[in-house]
Amino acid sequence: MKTKKTPSPDNNPKDGATSEKTSKNPASATAVPENHLEFFTEGAHRKDGIEVGGGFSCSDLSMRRLLAMAAVSPEGSTDPVDVALKESLRYRFRHGAPNVDIPEKDFDPPRDRRYSLARISDMKRTKTGESKQTVIVRGDLESVMNVAQPKRAQRTLLRKNAQMAGSRGYRCLGVATATVDENGELTPFQMEGFVNVRPVGTGLQDGDLTPTTEDWVRLSVWSASLRFLHWLNVLLIVLLSITGYYIMDPFFGDTFFRGIEIGYLMGIMRFIHFTAAFTWMAIGAVRVFIAFVSKDRYLRWETFWPLKKKQDWKHLYETLGFYLFLRKEGPLYVAHNPLQQLTYTSIYVLGAFQMVIGLALYALPHRNENLFWQLMALPNDWFGIQQMRLIHAAIMFIFWAFVIAHIYLAFRADSLERHGGISAMISGGVWMRRTSKPVDAPEL
Structure with missing residues (x-):
């Protein structure tokens, strides 16, 4: 048959997979939808093979x-x-x-x-x-x-x-x-x-x-120390939310409105809340320290602001379009895409405000003890105690909304994108297709 020379390992520049390990079986990749036509018959050829x-x-x-x-x-x-x-x-x-x-x-x-x-x-x-x-x-x-x-x-x-x-x-x-x-x-x-x-x-x-592993590559992204801080964060935010909501509105146990002895339940809740709060602030300080001393580029402070050049803005718009179902796919990232990075940076800033407001409210009974608590209590004088409590509670609800969206997107990444969401924060690694071209890493 007279034809032009067909693709081969030497003359086909289009084939980006020629450097990969050759599969002994020409069936290599991953497949299709459940409602599609099934070719095999019931038991017709379901023997070994x-x-x-x-x-x-x-x-x-x-x-x-x-x-x-x-x-x-x-x-x-x-x-x-x-x-x-x-x-x-x-x-x-x-x-x-x-x-x-x-x-x-x-x-x-x-x-x-x-x-x-x-x-x-x-x-x-x-x-x-x-x-x-x-x-x-x-x-x-x-x-x-x-x-x-x-x-x-x-x-x-x-x-x-x-x-x-x-x-x-x-x-x-x-x-x-x-x-x-x-x-x-x-x-x-x-x-x-x-x-x-x-x-x-x-x-x-x-x-x-x-x-x-011929089709996928595992990349180690999140260190063990960061994963430990992440899950400790999860525990502390849950404790702070439950106890904080109880302090705002006791939703179980006896209250003085019933005219009976209420015991020390509120005191226990406040103690747990304050202990968790100071631990949370310590974790925040450790994370800031890591951001400036870590040699891991995925943990350094530069990741908090991903928009450093014009191309970063383009990737941000493409990612936003993907999440809004306006694009079929968005740019591929090993770690966080620009939208995720900006979201986490916003949460860090919001968390810092929450810590300052919490310290201001905690300083109320201690403001006469020393200069530090006097300074920390000043926002209460500027904005009013009730306004500070309202802002403190509002930020808590914003955190709840973030956590819900964060959990959904993490499970979505595991089940649909298959790069690793929840699993990545457990094992520390993400899976990427071989020959992928992530924005924040070399071609795999």
């Missing part, structure tokens, strides 16, 4: 035609993926599956790259369509996308669907095609979609849901 479980078409191809393109392989191939794809193909085309066997010489396996190349002389895109000489790229989804270079919107759609199937233990075979024109020249590759595959019996077992 590979099962095919649906796919996603991003072109005009039907799912059956996409499967047919993915199944093109040498005649008599014993590769488990080739066998599984052809079995699924025979099941889908019950009244005659298209011939997808090709000579060995027309198949280039994935030796030094993460995709294979197949050349077939009579491939039809539709049942009644014209037969054309076609070159099919099949393999790791990211590598195939690097060959086909789909538009950003299409690339995002493919990744999101692949991520959904990845939660079911699937990996996905990306498929792209190019035809040979009348002059024997190869047209640009077009992304067609992907097909889901996984080992039989994978199901939803945790061990199978975790992608291999």
Whole structure:
């Protein structure tokens, strides 16, 4: 078949994954949505080996035609993926599956790259369509996308669907095609979609849901000391909130309004509140100290203000658009994105105000003891005691709103973005796709 030279490890500059460790199996990546078509039959081929479980078409191809393109392989191939794809193909085309066997010489396996190349002389895109000489790229989804270079919107759609199937233990075979024109020249590759595959019996077992280290890279971001301070912060904020709310409005236990002895419950609550408050201030001082002496760039004071150049503002707007569902994806960060950094900086500033107001209220009965408490009590004279208490309570409610949003976004990061949210603050590491290009770190 007369064609222009097809992509290879040496002549394909588009393939960003050629430096990665070669996969022995051309099925490398992660897969698709639960409501998509399932190719396997009930018990038809669920023995040891590979099962095919649906796919996603991003072109005009039907799912059956996409499967047919993915199944093109040498005649008599014993590769488990080739066998599984052809079995699924025979099941889908019950009244005659298209011939997808090709000579060995027309198949280039994935030796030094993460995709294979197949050349077939009579491939039809539709049942009644014209037969054309076609070159099919099949393999790791990211590598195939690097060959086909789909538009950003299409690339995002493919990744999101692949991520959904990845939660079911699937990996996905990306498929792209190019035809040979009348002059024997190869047209640009077009992304067609992907097909889901996984080992039989994978199901939803945790061990199978975790992608291999060939696809993901673990980066250590949060130190053990910072994680300890974080969880101690969580405990103290909970204690301060419960006891502070009780001091403002006793919501359990006896009160003097009932005309009975109330005991020392309020005193206990105040003691817990004050102890937690001074501990919280000590943690704040330690965090400020770390920000100036730490050699870890993710912990230093520079991270409190991420907008240092024009590009940072651009990333901020893109991140905001992503959170407002105006963009399909936002810039990728290993640590915190600009919106998160500004939010945490605002919380730190708000926390400092809360500490000052708390000290001012605590200083009321001690203002005659020494000069320090006299100075700390001055805001009460400027703004009034009740106004100070009101501001103190209002900041507490702002903290509650932040905590709720923070917990939601942390779980969202773990379950959808899969970079690590809650898990990152437990283990200290985040997971990133190999070949990712985060803004705040080198390409992985």
